[in-house]
Amino acid sequence: MSAITIKDIAKICNVGISTVSRAINDDPGINKNTQERILKVIEEYHYVPNNSARNLKMTESNTIALLIKGIDNQFFQGMLKIYEEELKKIEYSFLIHAVGEDQDDASVALELAKEKRLKGIIFLGGLINYSEEKLNMLGIPYVLCTVAANPEKPRHNCLSVSINDEKESYKAVDYLCKKGHKKIAIIAGKENDYGVGKLRLEGYKKALEDNGVAYDASLVRYMKSELTEFSVANGYQVTKELMESSIDCTAIYVISDLMALGAYKAVFEAGKKIPEDYSVMGFDGLEVTKYFHPSLTTVEQPCSQMVKHSIELLMDAIDGGTEDKQILLDADLQERDSVTEIGQGA
Amino acid sequence: MSAITIKDIAKICNVGISTVSRAINDDPGINKNTQERILKVIEEYHYVPNNSARNLKMTESNTIALLIKGIDNQFFQGMLKIYEEELKKIEYSFLIHAVGEDQDDASVALELAKEKRLKGIIFLGGLINYSEEKLNMLGIPYVLCTVAANPEKPRHNCLSVSINDEKESYKAVDYLCKKGHKKIAIIAGKENDYGVGKLRLEGYKKALEDNGVAYDASLVRYMKSELTEFSVANGYQVTKELMESSIDCTAIYVISDLMALGAYKAVFEAGKKIPEDYSVMGFDGLEVTKYFHPSLTTVEQPCSQMVKHSIELLMDAIDGGTEDKQILLDADLQERDSVTEIGQGA
DNA sequence: TTGAAAGCGCTAACAA
DNA sequence: TTGTTAGCGCTTTCAA
Numbered sequence: 001m002s003a004i005t006i007k008d009i010a011k012i013c014n015v016g017i018s019t020v021s022r023a024i025n026d027d028p029g030i031n032k033n034t035q036e037r038i039l040k041v042i043e044e045y046h047y048v049p050n051n052s053a054r055n056l057k058m059t060e061s062n063t064i065a066l067l068i069k070g071i072d073n074q075f076f077q078g079m080l081k082i083y084e085e086e087l088k089k090i091e092y093s094f095l096i097h098a099v100g101e102d103q104d105d106a107s108v109a110l111e112l113a114k115e116k117r118l119k120g121i122i123f124l125g126g127l128i129n130y131s132e133e134k135l136n137m138l139g140i141p142y143v144l145c146t147v148a149a150n151p152e153k154p155r156h157n158c159l160s161v162s163i164n165d166e167k168e169s170y171k172a173v174d175y176l177c178k179k180g181h182k183k184i185a186i187i188a189g190k191e192n193d194y195g196v197g198k199l200r201l202e203g204y205k206k207a208l209e210d211n212g213v214a215y216d217a218s219l220v221r222y223m224k225s226e227l228t229e230f231s232v233a234n235g236y237q238v239t240k241e242l243m244e245s246s247i248d249c250t251a252i253y254v255i256s257d258l259m260a261l262g263a264y265k266a267v268f269e270a271g272k273k274i275p276e277d278y279s280v281m282g283f284d285g286l287e288v289t290k291y292f293h294p295s296l297t298t299v300e301q302p303c304s305q306m307v308k309h310s311i312e313l314l315m316d317a318i319d320g321g322t323e324d325k326q327i328l329l330d331a332d333l334q335e336r337d338s339v340t341e342i343g344q345g346a
Numbered sequence: 347m348s349a350i351t352i353k354d355i356a357k358i359c360n361v362g363i364s365t366v367s368r369a370i371n372d373d374p375g376i377n378k379n380t381q382e383r384i385l386k387v388i389e390e391y392h393y394v395p396n397n398s399a400r401n402l403k404m405t406e407s408n409t410i411a412l413l414i415k416g417i418d419n420q421f422f423q424g425m426l427k428i429y430e431e432e433l434k435k436i437e438y439s440f441l442i443h444a445v446g447e448d449q450d451d452a453s454v455a456l457e458l459a460k461e462k463r464l465k466g467i468i469f470l471g472g473l474i475n476y477s478e479e480k481l482n483m484l485g486i487p488y489v490l491c492t493v494a495a496n497p498e499k500p501r502h503n504c505l506s507v508s509i510n511d512e513k514e515s516y517k518a519v520d521y522l523c524k525k526g527h528k529k530i531a532i533i534a535g536k537e538n539d540y541g542v543g544k545l546r547l548e549g550y551k552k553a554l555e556d557n558g559v560a561y562d563a564s565l566v567r568y569m570k571s572e573l574t575e576f577s578v579a580n581g582y583q584v585t586k587e588l589m590e591s592s593i594d595c596t597a598i599y600v601i602s603d604l605m606a607l608g609a610y611k612a613v614f615e616a617g618k619k620i621p622e623d624y625s626v627m628g629f630d631g632l633e634v635t636k637y638f639h640p641s642l643t644t645v646e647q648p649c650s651q652m653v654k655h656s657i658e659l660l661m662d663a664i665d666g667g668t669e670d671k672q673i674l675l676d677a678d679l680q681e682r683d684s685v686t687e688i689g690q691g692a
Numbered sequence: 693t694t695g696a697a698a699g700c701g702c703t704a705a706c707a708a
Numbered sequence: 709t710t711g712t713t714a715g716c717g718c719t720t721t722c723a724a
Contacts, residue, residue, distance in 0.1 A: 003460060003485070005717055016695035021719060031693060046483050051461035052401040053717035056700050071442070072427055077418050084446065096417070098442050100430065114349060115397035137392050139349070232637045258634075265637040288604075291578045291611040293639070351701055362711035367703060377709060399701035402716045 004047050012045070013038050024049060061117040064094050064314060069105050069126025071098040073230070074258055075284050075301070076124055079146075082307040083122075090315065092119060099126060106134040113138050120314045123147060132157065141317030145310040146301075148195040149328065159317060161310045161327045163301055165196045168331040169203025169255070170210075172281050172299050175333055176251045177211035180342040181279060183249040184208070184219065187238050187259055190229065191222040200255045200283065218247055223259075235259025239266035250342055251279040257286040260296055260338075275340035285334060294337035302329045350393050358391070359384050370395060407463040410440050410660060415451050415472025417444040419576070420604055421630050421647070422470055425492075428653040429468075436661065438465060445472060452480040459484050466660045469493060478503065487663030491656040492647075494541040495674065505663060507656045507673045509647055511542045514677040515549025515601070516556075518627050518645050521679055522597045523557035526688040527625060529595040530554070530565065533584050533605055536575065537568040546601045546629065564593055569605075581605025585612035596688055597625040603632040606642055621686035631680060640683035648675045 006024075010017040015038065022030040023038035041047075055061070066083055068076055080096070087094045095116070099108050105126040112118065121142040127135075135142060135158070144160040176184050186204050189197015201220070208215055221242050227234040235254055242252070243266055252267075254260040260282040267278050274280050274294055282289060285300025309327050317323055352370075356363040361380065368376040369384035387393075401407070412429055414422055426442065433440045441462070445454050451472040458464065467488040473481075481488060481504070490506040522530050532550050535543015547566070554561055567588050573580040581600055588598070589612055598613075600606040606628040613624050620626050620640055628635055631646025655673050663669055 003717095006719095007717075010695095017718080018696080018720075019694060022694090025719085029693065034693080046456075046480075048456045048460055050402065050717050051457060052398045053700090054719075055398040056396065056402055056702085057717080057719045059700085059719090071417070072423050077423070081418060096444050098444070110392075110394045111397060114394055134392075232634050236637055261634065261637050265639055268639045288578050288607065291582055291607050293611055293614045349701095353701075356711095363701090364703075364712080365710060368710085371703085375709065380709080396701050399716090400703075402718085403701080403703045404716085405703090 003050075004045055006047075006049065009038065009042055009045065009047050013041050055116055058117060061119065062092050063116055063118055064092050064120040064122065064318075065109075065112055065116065065118050066094060066096045066122050066124060067099055067105060067109055067112070067126075068096065068124045069099045070101075073125060074286060075256075076146075078287060079124065079303050079307055082304055083311075086307050086311055090311070109135070109138060109142070113140055120318050122310050122314060141314055141323065143310045143314045143317075145306055148199060149326070150199065155326055157324050159310075159313045159323065159325055161306050161313065161329065163306075163329050163331050165199035166203040166206070168299050168301075169200035169283065170207045171203075171331070171333055172283060173204045173207035173253055174211065175297075176253060176279065176281055176339065177207060177213060179251075179279065179339060181251040182213050183216075184213070184251045184253055185242055185247065185249040186220050187235055187242075187252065187254040187263060188220055188222050189255060190225050192225075193223075197223070197255065204253065218245075219249055230256045230259055232258050232262040235262030236266050237262070239263040240269070243267065243270040243272070249278070251281065251339070253281045253283075255283050257282040257284040257289050257296060257298055260289070260298070261292060264292065275338050279339040279342075281339055285332070289334075290336070292338070297336045297339040298334055300332045300334050302331060305329050349396075350391055352393075352395065355384065355388055355391065355393050359387050401462055404463060407465065408438050409462055409464055410438050410466040410468065410664075411455075411458055411462065411464050412440060412442045412468050412470060413445055413451060413455055413458070413472075414442065414470045415445045416447075419471060420632060421492075421602075424633060425470065425649050425653055428650055429657075432653055432657055436657070455484060455488070456480070459486055466664050468656050468660060487660055487669065489656045489660045489663075491652055494545055495672070496545065501672055503670050505656075505659045505669065505671055507652050507659065507675065509652075509675050509677050511545035512549040512552070514645050514647075515546035515629065516553040517549075517677070517679055518629060519550045519553035519599055520557065521643075522599060522625065522627055522685065523553060523559060525597075525625065525685060527597040528559050529562075530559070530597045530599055531567060531588055531593065531595040532565065533567050533569070533581055533588075533598065533600040533609060535569055535601060536571050538571075539569075543569070543601065550599065564591075565595060576602045576605055578604050578608040581608030582612050583608070585609040586615070589613065589616040589618070595624070597627065597685070599627045599629075601629050603628040603630040603635050603642060603644055606635070606644070607638060610638065621684050625685040625688075627685055631678070635680075636682070638684070643682045643685040644680055646678045646680050648677060651675050 006017050006020050010020045020038055023035040099105050109121055118140055120140055123144050127147050146162055149162045188201045205215055221238045223234050224237055252263055254263050263280055267274055272278055282296045282298035285298050289296035289298050352363050352366050356366045366384055369381040445451050455467055464486055466486055469490050473493050492508055495508045534547045551561055567584045569580050570583055598609055600609050609626055613620055618624055628642045628644035631644050635642035635644050
């Protein structure tokens with residue numbers, strides 16, 4: 001039952017191994033009859049080429065990889081599908097590789113690039129405090145997609161596609177303010193978050209300031225670090241505590257849609273209504289938010305665009321184009337039914 | 347920028363390449379000083395071993411793979427996390443590999459097994475009409491996890507862990523009947539489904555029969571094949587049409603939790619209440635169903651158990667144990683707030 | 693149109 | 709404790 005190799009097939013077919021290789025790879029310079037004969041034997045003996053040997057030997061592949069940190073992240077799930085569709089359209093083959101929670105994205109990328117002789121890499125998530133040096137050692141083009149962009153420390157010498165989390169978060173809170181809300185609670189990231197959580201909180205603060213609303217620290221509720229980040233359970237727990245406290249507010253801004261569902265539950269359990277008693281605003285624009293009841297007003301990230309731009313950037317770079325371009329996309333505030341205008345006297 | 351190899355490191359360190367290899371692999375028979383010196387150079391030059399060469403050369407690895415068909419399936423997402431935790435505990439390293447929608451699981455498994463010299467494989471999902479022959483050609487133990495088990499055509503000569511979809515579905519519908527429901531609509535799988543969709547529908551029919559409720563074809567609503575399978579949108583659309591038809595029913599059994607959220611929305615939009623106007627029953631037991639409003643009564647699959655058993659089975663088989671054992675686990679009906687009892691006169 | 697042969701980068705005997 | 713060497717299974721010159 002030891003594995004059958006190209007050599008065995010060659011022997012069986014009474015040809016050289018290079019001829020078998022040609023048959024497998026559909027080399028133009030092979031007799032069609034010979035090829036057919038070999039392919040039949042391969043089929044019959046269930047021969048499967050060893051990819052390790054292939055990758056080792058080939059000087060280059062036509063493969064690009066999608067490296068995902070946080071495969072269980074709902075938001076990436078949606079993007080994955082778009083990537084699959086878009087990547088089908090180009091002449092490159094691609095592979096999706098999940099990076100474990102405890103692994104270092106850059107190291108994984110390095111290994112994978114060598115192993116598969118990748119032409120390029122797209123990073124989805126992760127790389128919070130990535131080392132530019134390490135990434136540049138990849139020796140191949142890469143694009144950072146949806147990796148938190150800090151506007152105060154703009155990136156350079158890299159390709160990236162993202163939204164301005166601070167600005168978009170500002171948009172959300174500004175919208176609430178314009179709707180007359182002055183007491184806006186925020187279900188924020190973990191207290192020591194330096195990624196999107198921090199940026200979205202910054203946007204909240206700025207919007208409040210610009211709207212002449214005093215910042216009130218008691219309205220800022222951080223995610224529980226003992227619960228899964230950005231999870232429904234986390235949103236529920238934090239909002240529940242908000243409801244149980246005597247804090248007074250008219251709107252709750254939840255920095256991720258999934259947590260907003262948990263927030264809904266906590267509000268309902270407190271015997272309150274959305275949006276009559278509390279307006280709720282989400283962030284991300286997950287498809288599922290349309291089916292919340294009431295449907296969730298949220299900031300929708302331009303997933304489709306992000307995917308397309310990131311692929312374009314990578315293709316350009318592979319073809320020798322620019323290696324330094326940061327694309328910042330606008331998100332889209334979706335007005336739905338979870339936010340209501342409140343009167344002046346509120 | 348051509349890639350640096352073990353040879354280069356050997357030259358730089360003035361040692362043989364096997365010594366470098368020993369340093370990398372922490373071979374017991376190496377001088378600690380030499381090793382340290384080599385490791386330092388490796389660090390300095392950012393040398394990364396080529397896994398293809400490694401895999402090719404090594405006669406065996408200590409790796410098992412988790413092969414997932416339908417990485418975007420919410421249900422698998424939850425299991426993934428449990429797998430990550432459980433697999434950390436054993437002495438094998440593991441990799442998660444997503445099988446594309448258009449790829450054949452068995453072929454992917456075959457390739458991967460060769461490429462990585464896998465010790466074993468766990469299949470998550472997929473393999474609806476798998477070829478036993480092809481799978482056995484793997485030459486390594488494998489476990490089928492949550493792959494629809496047809497009770498009329500029991501598997502043999504394989505390792506599997508699953509629930510009896512028909513029986514558990516029966517449980518759900520029987521529960522509804524016992525609660526007094528006689529007009530129970532089902533949001534089923536696609537019309538030509540031969541996997542869990544069909545089995546769950548069978549369970550529905552049997553439960554009805556055993557409870558003396560006449561089967562009414564107009565109460566069976568199939569998933570839209572033009573929409574994503576088991577998606578919220580699909581559940582919404584199908585339920586919406588049910589609401590718009592003049593069909594009379596008191597309960598709606600949705601064969602997947604996510605679709606149930608869509609069903610909720612359609613019911614609410616029709617101006618109806620859950621469970622007052624319609625009782626709703628789900629299936630799968632996703633964590634998020636606790637946060638539905640009202641919380642969803644559903645059949646919870648024993649994910650944690652499935653994961654543990656599948657790993658155990660695989661370990662046993664690798665250690666030369668049995669190669670033929672099918673484990674059928676019981677699911678757990680979670681009574682929550684979306685189902686109510688109705689009077690005799692209904 | 694084909695086959696022989698050289699290696700891709702690594703590990704694992706085997707010798708030293 | 710180390711170095712030399714023979715492949716792992718494949719692709720790809722090169723020559724026939």
